[in-house]
Amino acid sequence: MDIKPYVRKTHYYETDQMGIIHHANYIHWMEEARVDFMEQIGFGYERAVKEGIDFALLGISCEYKSMVCFGDTVNIQVSLTSLTVTKMTVQYEITDALTGKLRTRGESIHCYFDSNRKRPVSLKKVLPELYDLFTSLSVK
Amino acid sequence: MDIKPYVRKTHYYETDQMGIIHHANYIHWMEEARVDFMEQIGFGYERAVKEGIDFALLGISCEYKSMVCFGDTVNIQVSLTSLTVTKMTVQYEITDALTGKLRTRGESIHCYFDSNRKRPVSLKKVLPELYDLFTSLSVK
Amino acid sequence: MDIKPYVRKTHYYETDQMGIIHHANYIHWMEEARVDFMEQIGFGYERAVKEGIDFALLGISCEYKSMVCFGDTVNIQVSLTSLTVTKMTVQYEITDALTGKLRTRGESIHCYFDSNRKRPVSLKKVLPELYDLFTSLSVK
Amino acid sequence: MDIKPYVRKTHYYETDQMGIIHHANYIHWMEEARVDFMEQIGFGYERAVKEGIDFALLGISCEYKSMVCFGDTVNIQVSLTSLTVTKMTVQYEITDALTGKLRTRGESIHCYFDSNRKRPVSLKKVLPELYDLFTSLSVK
Numbered sequence: 001m002d003i004k005p006y007v008r009k010t011h012y013y014e015t016d017q018m019g020i021i022h023h024a025n026y027i028h029w030m031e032e033a034r035v036d037f038m039e040q041i042g043f044g045y046e047r048a049v050k051e052g053i054d055f056a057l058l059g060i061s062c063e064y065k066s067m068v069c070f071g072d073t074v075n076i077q078v079s080l081t082s083l084t085v086t087k088m089t090v091q092y093e094i095t096d097a098l099t100g101k102l103r104t105r106g107e108s109i110h111c112y113f114d115s116n117r118k119r120p121v122s123l124k125k126v127l128p129e130l131y132d133l134f135t136s137l138s139v140k
Numbered sequence: 141m142d143i144k145p146y147v148r149k150t151h152y153y154e155t156d157q158m159g160i161i162h163h164a165n166y167i168h169w170m171e172e173a174r175v176d177f178m179e180q181i182g183f184g185y186e187r188a189v190k191e192g193i194d195f196a197l198l199g200i201s202c203e204y205k206s207m208v209c210f211g212d213t214v215n216i217q218v219s220l221t222s223l224t225v226t227k228m229t230v231q232y233e234i235t236d237a238l239t240g241k242l243r244t245r246g247e248s249i250h251c252y253f254d255s256n257r258k259r260p261v262s263l264k265k266v267l268p269e270l271y272d273l274f275t276s277l278s279v280k
Numbered sequence: 281m282d283i284k285p286y287v288r289k290t291h292y293y294e295t296d297q298m299g300i301i302h303h304a305n306y307i308h309w310m311e312e313a314r315v316d317f318m319e320q321i322g323f324g325y326e327r328a329v330k331e332g333i334d335f336a337l338l339g340i341s342c343e344y345k346s347m348v349c350f351g352d353t354v355n356i357q358v359s360l361t362s363l364t365v366t367k368m369t370v371q372y373e374i375t376d377a378l379t380g381k382l383r384t385r386g387e388s389i390h391c392y393f394d395s396n397r398k399r400p401v402s403l404k405k406v407l408p409e410l411y412d413l414f415t416s417l418s419v420k
Numbered sequence: 421m422d423i424k425p426y427v428r429k430t431h432y433y434e435t436d437q438m439g440i441i442h443h444a445n446y447i448h449w450m451e452e453a454r455v456d457f458m459e460q461i462g463f464g465y466e467r468a469v470k471e472g473i474d475f476a477l478l479g480i481s482c483e484y485k486s487m488v489c490f491g492d493t494v495n496i497q498v499s500l501t502s503l504t505v506t507k508m509t510v511q512y513e514i515t516d517a518l519t520g521k522l523r524t525r526g527e528s529i530h531c532y533f534d535s536n537r538k539r540p541v542s543l544k545k546v547l548p549e550l551y552d553l554f555t556s557l558s559v560k
Contacts, residue, residue, distance in 0.1 A: 011308065011311065011312055011315075012156065012157070012311055012315060012325070013156060013162050013164055013308050013311055015156050015157035016152065016153060016155050016156065016157070017152070017155035017156070017157065017158075017159045017160075017210060018157075018474070019157045020157075022153050023447065023477050023480065024153055024444055024447040024448055024451075027443070027444040027447055028291065028293050028444055031291065031292055031293055031444075032291055035291075035292060044351075045292070046350075046351050054438070056484075057443050057484050058483065058484055059481065059482060059483045059484060060443065060481065060482050060484075061479065061480065061481035061482070062479060062480050062481070063478065063479045064476075064477050064478055064479060064480075070157060070326075071324075071326050151448065151451065151452055151455075152451055152455060152465070153448050153451055158334070163307070163337050163340065164304055164307040164308055164311075167303070167304040167307055168304055168431065168433050171304075171431065171432055171433055172431055175431075175432060184491075185432070186490075186491050194298070196344075197303050197344050198343065198344055199341065199342060199343045199344060200303065200341065200342050200344075201339065201340065201341035201342070202339060202340050202341070203338065203339045204336075204337050204338055204339060204340075210466075211464075211466050292436065292437070293436060293442050293444055295436045295437035296432065296433060296435045296436065296437070297432070297435035297436070297437065297438075297439045297440075297490060298437075299437045300437075302433050304433055350437060
């Protein structure tokens with residue numbers, strides 16, 4: 001399956017007094033891109049929760065390569081770079097939609113947990129369909 | 141009881157590219173001031189929820205009188221200006237902590253609802269202690 | 281000219297612990313819809329600033345009619361309901377994109393100011409093209 | 421000099437529908453703690469900018485160890501863990517103010533740039549007083 005980049009316009013309220021998009025907003029964008037990724041693969045976040053799996057964030061990181069301004073549109077390319085039965089790593093490449101210039105590289109690490117009993121679980125056991133889907137999409 | 145103003149430093153991430161605090165943040169500050177108000181009167185928000193009452197926002201408004209910048213500290217004076225058994229109106233006066241200059245006037249209207257069954261209720265019936273407390277503080 | 285509603289997906293980070301979209305986000309959405317409105321009429325916000333006009337917010341209000349949840353998409357219909365040479369009133373009707381159910385009604389009042397000298401000006405004098413455009417779109 | 425932890429109450433609007441503080445807010449808190457750190461060492465952020473130095477964020481990361489909820493207060497301990505003439509690394513340890521339990525570990529990397537000409541500079545050359553202050557506080 002070919003994952004399309006998530007396209008995101010910047011908002012005025014995301015700017016700061018330096019005249020650029022404030023860095024905390026990239027964390028929001030990465031979440032939006034994850035949700036979009038789940039929809040693209042046909043297994044929306046809410047369906048995962050309904051079928052018993054939620055995702056807990058273990059860690060997040062961002063490298064800021066160049067600035068984004070109000071009026072810019074960015075493309076966010078999501079890829080699954082590591083997958084085990086208990087956790088996954090997601091990478092994000094944020095580029096300017098017009099020029100392709102790299103803006104930010106990000107990464108988030110998630111574990112799976114039981115959405116009712118709130119404890120870590122094996123995705124392979126609880127939701128094998130989603131585990132197989134993630135496996136097929138995972139970048140080696 | 142004498143309600144003290146809620147004192148709030150501004151944050152860098154609250155600024156926008158015009159070099160001032162972005163207007164949406166005042167809505168956050170009003171919420172912070174409401175929570176502080178509940179603590180000052182000895183009936184914290186979480187206790188209200190635990191005892192069966194939650195608050196739903198019916199409306200909110202803000203008049204922007206002068207700008208607030210990063211580095212400024214503001215005082216937010218909360219007052220209950222209207223109270224019935226089903227709803228209440230809260231007013232906010234945001235002034236510069238140093239000069240006393242008026243920055244913003246705000247207002248929010250809330251109804252009470254049953255925190256378990258999620259439907260509107262009479263505060264007087266469900267939590268008379270809090271209703272009486274609000275009544276004693278209400279500005280005629 | 282026919283102004284199309286601004287279509288907005290809700291984001292996970294916009295939810296609060298009540299399980300709904302937190303009310304402060306509507307203020308953000310109204311801003312996004314204003315920016316979209318300016319683009320639809322062919323006079324983007326940044327062009328206005330470049331040609332000497334910026335907008336200062338004098339007041340904002342929201343009436344919350346029903347709740348919006350993560351996963352919902354809303355339509356935001358913008359209309360200019362009042363226009364003078366020094367200020368304008370913008371109204372927003374936020375409805376569920378699927379059912380058309382009314383979620384929120386909002387209003388914002390703006391004055392025009394000189395983007396260089398930072399003082400209030402007559403839009404009719406400084407940027408008559410934009411004033412005429414607004415006039416033709418203003419709802420009587 | 422003994423740097424005191426920055427004490428921060430959590431806000432209702434920082435929660436998400438999982439009933440916890442949304443992870444993006446920690447990035448905000450780290451910024452607040454940096455600003456507080458600059459004040460504690462007697463060289464506020466705005467003074468640095470006025471004297472010609474601004475800070476650009478090169479990277480940020482967070483490891484989430486346990487959840488923070490509305491009503492909690494956290495302590496954020498800031499330390500300078502690496503310092504060169506062109507950049508610095510700041511670490512953050514976020515613990516529960518009541519129990520001391522570790523919530524989050526964070527790190528941010530900044531370079532210095534000329535606040536007028538917007539290009540990277542040596543802090544040692546441009547603002548030796550601040551460089552020496554940072555050096556004296558830097559944790560080896």
